Amino acid sequence: MFYRTHVLVEMTSSSVAFGAAQVKEALEREIERVGLKNEVKVLETGSFGASLPSPFVVIYPDNVIYAPLRVQDVRRVVEEHLLKGRVVRELMLAGGLEWKTSEFAFPFPLAKETRVVLRNSGFIDPLNIEDYIARDGYMALAKVLTEMTPQEVIEVIKRSNLLGRGGAGFPTGLKWEFTYKAEGQEKYVVCNADEGEPGTFKDRLILEGDPHSILEAMAIAGYAVGAREGYIYVRAEYPQSIRHLEEAIRQAGEYGFLGENILGSQFSFWVKIRKGAGAYVCGEETALLESIEGKRGEPRVKPPYPPQKGLWGKPTVINNVETLANIPPIILRGPEWFKSIGTPTCPGTKVFTLTGNVNNLGLIEVPMGITLRELIFEIGGGVRGGHGLKLVQTGGPSGGTMTPDLLDVPMTFDTLPKYNSALGSGALTVVDDTHCIVDVVKSFGEFFLHESCGKCTPCRIGNKRIVEILEKISEGKGTLDHLEELLHLGRNMKMTAFCGLGQAAPNPLLRCLEFFREEFETHVKEKVCPAGTCQLKSLQRTVR
Amino acid sequence: MAKTLKEMEKAKEKANLVTIYLDGKEAKVPEGITILEACRMEGFHVPTLCYMEGLSSWGGCRICVVEVEGQPNLVASCVTPVREGMKIRLSSRAVREARKTNLELLLSNHPLDCQLCDRNGSCELQELAYEFGVREIRFGGERKTYAVDMSSPSVKRDANRCILCGRCVRTCREVQSVCAIDFANRGFDTFISPSLGLPLGESVCINCGQCILACPTGALSEVSHVEMVWDAIEDPGKFVVLQTAPAVRVSIGEPFGLPAGTVTTGKMVAAFRRLGFDRVFDTNFTADLTIIEEGHEFIGRVKKGGKLPLITSCSPGWIKFMEHFYPELMENVSTCKSPQQMFGAIAKTYYAQKMGIDPKDMVVVSIMPCTAKKFECQRDEMCASGYQDVDFSLTTREAARMLKEKGIRLEEMPEENFDDPLGISTGAAAVFGATGGVMEAALRSVYEISTGKTLEKLDFYQVRGLDGVKEASLEINGMEVNVAVAHGLGNARRLLDQVKAGNSKYHFIEIMACPGGCIGGGGQPIPTNLEIRMKRIAAIYEVDKNLPLRKSHENPAIKKLYEEFLGEPNGEKAHHLLHTHYMPRERI
Structure with a gap:
């Protein structure tokens, strides 16, 4: 059946929280009431990208955005716009901006956006495989199965220089090649969707908005490395992602894109879902494997690395959701097209999630190599409330701490480590200068104290001692010796912790101790908080 | 799996060699071994804590860290394989400081009351603190406190002293395949716990105490019977009878500074006599008795077509393991009580009658290499005399501690003999202390009893030694009798699964819960490691070889016991006193 108009309702976890489901219901009810049921179709879609007002509704092909559209306004939109053809200007986003359908040009505030992994999010109904197929879905799988050998697939990915988007930036093609070359009949593909980095929610929006792209990519990976089975390890906190994945797996099976003899080829592939139980460390790939196997989520000894000995001891390729979403395009x-985006050493796009004290919050996909200044001051609309920028935490607590002097560094996997920072998962937490550095560092410390798995001494006890010392400092009981102890504990953890989590945990502490030394010293010497926001605030008043 | 030096030497002969540099010294070592293993081969000492020979390497404590040139972080030597050209620094400032810091962090969450700890003097944490020259702990802060778990009859768990090295967890899982304990919670709140947070006494723990041997600190120890034994000894109204297990005489010298593998039978008897026991008897006496009963049980099952293979029942850790994990094999297990329990039953009946002592005034104490014996003597079924047959069971460690408390220096004792008649035994009983020993003793008697012929070669070398599973066969009256021996319950599973599947070729199986058999029991002096186990085993066979009688059925006191009291082996009275039954237990 053909409809003259489609009404797209953004239905992500957060828009549901803003009442999108009720809006959709109201739209359907009103459309039926005015007798347009056979002419207008209401669709659920994934995220439109940046943090736009919610609920977010697009009338297509009119390209009119109503946002935020509240339930009580639905009747007006249906009667005026859909029935009478008169746009309700005062309900439109930002007073009347148009939505353009061109795939790689998105309107305000996202002029810089380049969509590769989010190519379908917001454009298709994620619960309808035909929407995905209509936008070239499963074409890439068909291509590899009919035209390419596994080696050729790996070669293409290697040539594209796609770097793993989970945080470490390891070349995906190499990972695939190692797994392909590893001996063994049984191999596995694992999709790491245990997105636990605070401030990161890119994987969720990909899974919610375009689950088939992940299934397609996993099947391609399976074909390339010689695996017949894939697991998606997804956090249980993402019920909508899980629901969409389950439905997508069912539909893909029905259409013959998963299962026995895919598209009539010799290749068979199945995908299973495993839900995480909320441990941050399970995002670490070997802890994740332990968890899939039903064991306590603790990192394994490496080497052997997963491509040699992974799930159930078999060669396993583990890729992040965002990495996989890059595969079909x-x-x-x-690969040449891919390399035309981003920087030569770090091609492609990156999905960033902007959080914290910034005007425009949300998710944006931009070419690699963008600077923090562009991200925060152009895309993000600057620091909220006109305050100064204190720091930006990139890639979550275990990523890097970017101080204002690093605003013009290109954001890539290869440049940030030179500044003791890291791109990580792409989370950007903006902290303005009204915050006390001790508070900021302590909040990161508390996160790691909570998430340390407890396996190794420096992380298990070190994080505890770090938080305790920071507490003393913000209670006005700190000494200069405490600052030395913090440095010592932080360095020790970085040097001797078992896994990446522990080694990265002290990064914000160490960076801040260096860059904000003066502010720390003021806390311990003068018992004053220059920002005036930590527990020493009252003390500050008495002193002054 | 962490390798022994011998295994590494073997590996060196076969494997490709790589060149590494240890503190500048060039060394050629086999490919694939860890830095730690390479260091040990080349004579470099690297301190360790969570590493333990015979267990998988875990890399958690971060004490054995070393510097590898070109690598930004320090690496744990116990889990990092050597690579060609690797330059390793073992004694740089960074290494020394990191080790000390991690040790201080451990100490910052550990009680500092060494004097009051069971493991004062044998604690690895204490030793490292001494070696590293720790004089202060720079990092104060919260110390976790936990209630001490005294729910088990055998193993006391004091989580306050636990440093989360996981050696107990790995021992329980990898050596014993019991998995009674594991890590719970995470981060600073991590602790070791039985499943579902149950107390140990309600878990599948089989009380073998191997975790105690694995524990570097005082977090795990035996439930002490010392005070009760003092009370009994010092009570003039009690007649206190002692029995000492076969494996104790080859290990109790160690806490007194004697080298591992020293046979101290006579000195031990003298020492315990001075401790105040009214009689010092020998569990070896009832080990002989066990052989008679179990041997006849085996012969009977073969003749009457009873359930085979027959599986030995001396090891109470194995028995509880069977009740939890293999209840379907219950009928395969011999109904014979263990020598400890046979002793209690005989002491409180036969000997009490003989001496005219009311068994209610008799206290039977055992000294065992074992922690599960504490559990065993408290089992409801173990009251054949009308009273609890064995009242208290001390570990070798507890016994040594009592001697020290009373100022008795075992090494200086004269040689004395066990009391009669429950102190007379043969070499067959002596070998009970080592893996394969019960089988060897049984074969010696079963052969001679069933054939009427004299066995020419008494030494069954096939069943000796530390291979996990050993087998032998012997022709008896035209029948090929296949026997197998397993020690360590992980090894035992290999045999048991065959029996369960119905494809076991064996007629008789010996199972000992502890690696090496009783000489490696959970109640033995610490350290008990592979090397020490081997020395104790050698001592056991030395005891056997030097005894005039080496077959249980030749023990004159045993013959007399049957004549005067028991009647026939496997007879009614024997059944009542010397045999028992088992019960399936839940697997939680």
Whole structure:
């Protein structure tokens, strides 16, 4: 059946929280009431990207955005716009901006956006496989199964220089090649969707908005490395992602894109879902494998690395959701196209999630190499309330701490480590200068104290001692010796912790102790908080 | 799996060699071994804590860290394989400081009351603190406190002293395949716990105490019977009878500074006599008795077509393991009580009658290499005399501690003999202390009893030694009797699964819960490691070889016991006193 108009309702976890489900219901009810049921179709879609007002509704093909659209305004939109063809200007986003359908050009505030992994999010109904197929879905899988050998697939991914988007930035093609070359009949593909980095929610929006792209990519990976089975390890806190994945797996099976002899080829592939139980460390790939196997989520000894000995001891390739979402377009458009985006050493796009004290919050996909200044002051609309920028935590607590002097560093996997920072998962937490540095560092410390798995001494006890010392400092009981102890504990953890989590945990502390030394010293010497926001605030008043 | 030096030497012969540099010294070591193993081969000492020979390497404590040139972080030597050209620094400032810091962090969450700890003097944490020259702990802060778990009859858990090295967890899982304990919670709140947070006494713990041997600190120890034994000894109204297990005489010298593998039978008897026991008897006496009963049980099952293979029942850790994990094999297990329990039953009946002592005034104390014996003597079924047959069971460690408390220096004692008649035994009983010993003793008697012929070669070398599973076969009256021996319950599973599947070729199986058998029991002096186990085993066979009688059925006191009291082996009275039954237990 053909409809003259489609009404797209953004239905992500957060828009549901803003009442999107009720809006959708109201739309359907009103459309039926005015007798347009056979002419207008209401669709659920994934995220439109940046943090736009919610509920977010697009009338297509009119390209009119109503946001935020509240339930009580639905009747007006249906009667005026859909029935009479008169746009309700005062309910439109930002007073009347148009939505453009061109795939890689998105309107305000996202002029810089380049969509590769979010190519379908917001454009299709994630619960309808035909929407995905209509936008070239499963074409890449068909291409590899009919035209390419596994080696050729790996070669294409290697040539694209796609770096793993989970945080470490390891070349995906190499990972695949190692797994392909590893001996063994039984191999596995694992999708790491245990997105636990605070401030990161890119994987969730990909899974909610375009689950088939992940299934397609996993099947391609399976074909390339010689695996027949894939697992998606997804946090249980993402019920909508899980629901969409389950439905997508069912539909893909029905259409013959998963299962026995895919598309009539010799290749068979199945995907299973495993839900995480909320441990941050399970995002670490070997702890994740332990968890899939039903064991306590603790990192394994490396080497052997997963491509040699992974799930159930078999060669396993583990890729992040965002990494996988890049695979089908690379296959279809070729590695040269991919390398035309981003920087030569770090091609492609990156999905960033902007959080904290910034005007425009949300998710944005931009070419690699963008600077923090562009991200925060152009896309993010600057620091909220006109305050100064204190720091930006990139990639969550275990990523890097970017101080204002690093605003013009290109954001890539290869440049940030030179500044003792890291791109990580792409989370950007903006902290303005009204915050006390001791508070900021303590909040990161508390996170790691809570999330340390407890396996190794420096992380298990070190994080505890760090938080205790920071507490003393913010209670006005700190000494200069405490600052030395913090440095010592932080360095020790960085040097001797078992896994990446522990080694990265002290990064914010160490960076801040260096850059904000003066502020720390004021806390311990003068018992005063220059920002005036930590527990020493009252003390500050008495002193002054 | 952490390798022994011997295994590494073997590996060196076969494997490709790589060149590494240890503190500048060039060394050629086998490919694939860890830095720690390479250091040990080359004579470099690297301190360790969570590493333990015979267990998988875990890399958690971060004490054995070393510096590898070109690598930004320090690496744990116990889990990092050597690579060609690797330059390793073992004694740089960074290494020394990191080790000390991590040790201080551990100490910052550990009680500092060494004097009051069971493991004062044998604690690895204490030793490292001494070696590293720790004089202050720079990092104060919260110390976790936990209630001490005294729910188990055998193993006391004091989580306050636990440093979360996981050696107990790995021992329980990898050596014993019991998995009674594991890590619970995470981060600073991590602790070791039985499943579902149950007390140990309600878990599948089989009381073998191997975790105690694995524990570097005082977090795990035996439930002490010392005070009760003092009370009994010092009570003039009690007649206190002692029995000492076969494996104790080859290990109790160690806490007194004697080298591992020293046979101290006579000195031990003298020492315990001075401790105040009214009689010092020998569990070896009832080990002989066990062989008679179990041997006849085996012969009977073969003749009457009873359930085979027959599986030995001396090891109470194994028995509880069977009740939890293999209840379907219950009928395969011999109904014979263990020598400890046979002793209690005989002491409180036969000997009490003989001496005219009311068994209610008799206290039977055992000294065992074992912690499960504490559990065993408290089992409801173990009251054949009308009273609890064995009242208290001390570990070798507890016994040594009592001697020290009373100022008795075992090493200086004269040689004395066990009291009669429950102190007379043969070499067959002596070998009970080592893996394969019960089988060897049984074969010696079963052969001679069933054939009427004299066995020419008494030494069954096939069942000796530390291979996990050993087998032998012997022709008896035209029948090929296949026997197998397993020690360590992980090894035992290999045999038991065959029996369960119905494809076991064996007629008779010996199972000992502890690696090496009783000489490696959970109640033995610490350290008990592979090397020490081997020395104790050698001592056991030395005891056997030097005894005039080496077959249980030749023990004159045993013959007399049957004549005067028991009647026939496997007869009614024997059944009542010397045999028992088992019960399936839940697997939680």
